[in-house]
Structure formats: structure tokens, C-alpha cells
Amino acid sequence: MTNNDTKPRVWPGLQYDDARTALTTLTEVFGFTETLVVPGENDLVAHAELRWPDGGGVMLGSVKASSGAHEGQRSGGSSVYVNTDAPSTVDAVYERCRAAGLRIVQELTDTDYGSHGFTVADQEGNSWTFGTYAGA
Numbered sequence: 001m002t003n004n005d006t007k008p009r010v011w012p013g014l015q016y017d018d019a020r021t022a023l024t025t026l027t028e029v030f031g032f033t034e035t036l037v038v039p040g041e042n043d044l045v046a047h048a049e050l051r052w053p054d055g056g057g058v059m060l061g062s063v064k065a066s067s068g069a070h071e072g073q074r075s076g077g078s079s080v081y082v083n084t085d086a087p088s089t090v091d092a093v094y095e096r097c098r099a100a101g102l103r104i105v106q107e108l109t110d111t112d113y114g115s116h117g118f119t120v121a122d123q124e125g126n127s128w129t130f131g132t133y134a135g136a
Contacts, residue, residue, distance in 0.1 A: 011049075012058050016124055017075045019045035019062040025122055026050055029096045030082070030130075031089070032058065040064075054084045076125030083134050087116040093130050094118050 016022040020043065026032045032050035035057070040046035044062035051057045063075055084090060094108050097120045105127060106119040117131025 010056075012078065012080050014058065014060045014078045014080075014126055015063045015075050016045075016060060017063050018123070019048065019060055021123055022060055023048060023050075025100070025102070026058070026060075029093075029100045029102070030128065031093055031096075052082055052084075054089075056082075079127040079129070081129045081131065084130065084132060085134070087132055090116055090118065090130050090132060094120075 014022075023034065023037065023045065027034050027050065032052055034048070035051050036047070036049040037045060038047040040062060042064075044064055045060070047059065047061050049057055049059050058080065091108070094104075097104065097118075102123070103121045104118060105121050106129075108116075108118040110116050111133070113133065115131040115133030117129055117133065119127055119129040121127055
């Protein structure tokens with residue numbers, strides 16, 4: 001059975017040592033929209049939710065503000081794939097990443113399975129792949 005509504009049902013969750021910088025990168029460079037930020041003590045981010053314009057979202061927070069199930073999770077070890085239908089969106093994100101000085105892990109390429117995409121590392125080492133492959 002498939003649920004075809006537009007609500008995201010899978011939310012990658014990432015922890016950052018500097019969640020404020022991550023919020024800036026994910027919104028201004030990658031193109032996510034900030035929908036919720038719950039501040040923590042000492043300018044930490046207790047919880048944040050960002051939406052991708054084409055659907056889906058990601059949650060994040062500060063390592064030092066983590067508790068419960070995410071307590072002890074470290075930053076920099078995650079990998080996220082972000083899909084868009086438009087090759088021009090992939091190209092625009094790529095150019096913003098280069099302009100921001102982020103490390104491009106895999107250059108912009110067209111694959112033999114029909115995807116147009118690239119992979120970049122954010123400031124804390126998480127891998128983000130942006131591409132047109134929508135899955136099987």
C-alpha cells in the first residue's frame with residue numbers, strides 16, 4: 001500500500017557542532033526553507049526543521065543540545081540524497097556550493113542511469129548529493 005500525499009514521511013536527522021552555520025548553509029546555499037527552529041541555551045539549536053521545495057525535509061540540531069535518542073550522536077557522519085526534477089536546480093545549487101567554498105566530493109556529472117547531479121560536503125563533513133534521479 002502506498003500513501004501518495006505530499007507530507008514528508010522520512011526525515012533525515014543530523015547533528016551539528018555549529019548548527020547555526022548549518023542552518024545558513026542549508027537555506028542560503030542548498031536552498032532549503034526554514035520551517036521551525038527551537039532555540040537551545042547558549043545560542044544552540046535544540047531542534048530545527050527544513051523543507052526542500054520539491055518535497056521532503058530534514059531535521060537537525062546542536063550536538064550539545066541533544067538528549068534522549070539522539071544524545072551522543074556526533075556530527076559529520078551522515079549522507080543525504082536530495083532529489084529535484086530540474087537539472088537547472090542541480091546546476092544552481094552546485095554553483096552556490098562552489099561560490100561558498102564548500103568541498104565538492106563528486107563533480108557535476110550525468111550518470112548512465114539518467115541522473116544529473118553532484119555531491120558536496122558541508123562544513124562538518126556530511127555528504128549531500130543533489131540529483132535528478134527520483135528512485136525506482
